[in-house]
Amino acid sequence: MELFPMKACAIESRRRGQQLVGPIDLTLEGQGATVVIGPNGAGKTTFLQLLHGTARLSAGRIDWACSTEEARHHQAFVFQRPVMLRRTVLENLSYPLRLRGVSKAKAEERARDWASRVGLAQLVTRAATVLSGGEQQKLALARALICDPKLLFLDEPCAALDGRAMREIETILQEAKAAGTRLILSTHDLGQARRLADDVLFLLGGRLHEAAPAEAFFNGPETPQARAFLRGDIVE
Amino acid sequence: MVDIWSGITQAFWLVLTLDAELFEIAGRSLYVTLTALAIACLISLPLAALIAVKRFRARRLVIAVLNALMGLPPVVVGLIVYVILSRSGPLGVLGVLFTPAAMIIAQVIIIVPLITSIAHQSIRDLWQEYHDLLISLNVTQSQKIRTLLWDSRRALLTAALAGFGRGIGEVGAIMIVGGNIDHATRVLTTAIALETGKGEFALALALGFVLIGLAVAVNLAIHWLGQTEREGRW
Numbered sequence A: 001m002e003l004f005p006m007k008a009c010a011i012e013s014r015r016r017g018q019q020l021v022g023p024i025d026l027t028l029e030g031q032g033a034t035v036v037i038g039p040n041g042a043g044k045t046t047f048l049q050l051l052h053g054t055a056r057l058s059a060g061r062i063d064w065a066c067s068t069e070e071a072r073h074h075q076a077f078v079f080q081r082p083v084m085l086r087r088t089v090l091e092n093l094s095y096p097l098r099l100r101g102v103s104k105a106k107a108e109e110r111a112r113d114w115a116s117r118v119g120l121a122q123l124v125t126r127a128a129t130v131l132s133g134g135e136q137q138k139l140a141l142a143r144a145l146i147c148d149p150k151l152l153f154l155d156e157p158c159a160a161l162d163g164r165a166m167r168e169i170e171t172i173l174q175e176a177k178a179a180g181t182r183l184i185l186s187t188h189d190l191g192q193a194r195r196l197a198d199d200v201l202f203l204l205g206g207r208l209h210e211a212a213p214a215e216a217f218f219n220g221p222e223t224p225q226a227r228a229f230l231r232g233d234i235v236e
Numbered sequence B: 001m002v003d004i005w006s007g008i009t010q011a012f013w014l015v016l017t018l019d020a021e022l023f024e025i026a027g028r029s030l031y032v033t034l035t036a037l038a039i040a041c042l043i044s045l046p047l048a049a050l051i052a053v054k055r056f057r058a059r060r061l062v063i064a065v066l067n068a069l070m071g072l073p074p075v076v077v078g079l080i081v082y083v084i085l086s087r088s089g090p091l092g093v094l095g096v097l098f099t100p101a102a103m104i105i106a107q108v109i110i111i112v113p114l115i116t117s118i119a120h121q122s123i124r125d126l127w128q129e130y131h132d133l134l135i136s137l138n139v140t141q142s143q144k145i146r147t148l149l150w151d152s153r154r155a156l157l158t159a160a161l162a163g164f165g166r167g168i169g170e171v172g173a174i175m176i177v178g179g180n181i182d183h184a185t186r187v188l189t190t191a192i193a194l195e196t197g198k199g200e201f202a203l204a205l206a207l208g209f210v211l212i213g214l215a216v217a218v219n220l221a222i223h224w225l226g227q228t229e230r231e232g233r234w
């Protein structure tokens, strides 16, 4: 089944009469990594959740190449602050599989496999809530990838992590990308955006100011706001 | 002081000699309260989960009623149950007044609001924690509730313990609907009230110590059940 191209048409998010995001028009093809950049409060989180379907569209529509339910079934989301089930690492990993009716034995086998892929093999019986921030984010990432999503959203996955944890996460992301998973991640870290992005969406004040291939964007941004953001100036 | 000391020795003696009447009364106490607790949990836990995760119109009303019921004096609950179960009452045909069944009904009414309220709070907190993940994973309503109940099981155990504590030590309601009938509806608390009234302080104290021992034993047993979980943190 094919999710892409995805067409978002004039999507908006409003809360209590306030325009948080949009209107945004966007078409996404099925390859590579799209990085959503923009300062804090630009609407990155809301935008990702609109696409994923966990935030309500106030206006506009999103069309996938398949039905919305099917598209949702093949997506996963990694949150800025990882949500840890009050269970062991192994049980956290097998949880999405168990929800989908995979047998306990099979689910645990795959959970162990993923635990070792992200370097958590020694910790499988540990309570997830006592892991370090980096370990928790790796666990959240593995838990998102365990159902083989075609599309993975990541909301500032490395916002609270140090260099080493960030490198480990990015390696896993590169592997996932190489394996054909479509990535959409937000970040306000330009270094990370340069390392991971094939395409860039520059968001400011809830508006999509620029959408361009990564190279074009980083070499010659079109809008003055994007230029200022790339220079490291404070943009609002 | 003399009374307390002789109460302790008498309690010790009663237990040591496996006093038949004591065991009957204590057994009935346990039977009534544990049965009420089991029924109450069956009502309370799903109800607590439901009002924690579902936004339905009567939700606020249900919470308000539960809170009001929690503050209701047991004696009043007993009185209401008495009126309902009495021969001329709406459920008089059941003929359960002055039987352990009536006592169980009264205790269920007394402990359901308590257990529901405590359980609701912890499930609601857990739901806030899990919300984004579970929504993203597109869980069904029943998967959601099962996950929340399972992952807050330690708090639910605490809620159940609170309910047990309230039930086993309760005297007003079961005195009214049970009648404190010898060999039929007499339990530890009503026996204590009776013996105290008769001036048999030592015996009343002995029964009191047995009651405390029972409550502690059940607490430990349930706690131990929870401890056998591999990771005893939650």
Ligand SMILES: Nc1ncnc2c1ncn2[C@@H]1O[C@H](COP(=O)(O)OP(=O)(O)O)[C@@H](O)[C@H]1O
Pocket (backbone or CB within 6 Å): A015, A020, A038, A039, A040, A041, A042, A043, A044, A045, A046, A047
């Ligand atoms: N639930 C909400 N209710 C009201 N305002 C919100 C809500 N969530 C986010 N916002 C507002 O929407 C704007 C965009 O937020 P967000 O999408 O979190 O931005 P970012 O992720 O880029 O930092 C912010 O101004 C934020 O205050």
Ligand SMILES: [Mg+2]
Pocket (backbone or CB within 6 Å): A044, A045, A046, A080, A155, A156
């Ligand atoms: Mg954000």
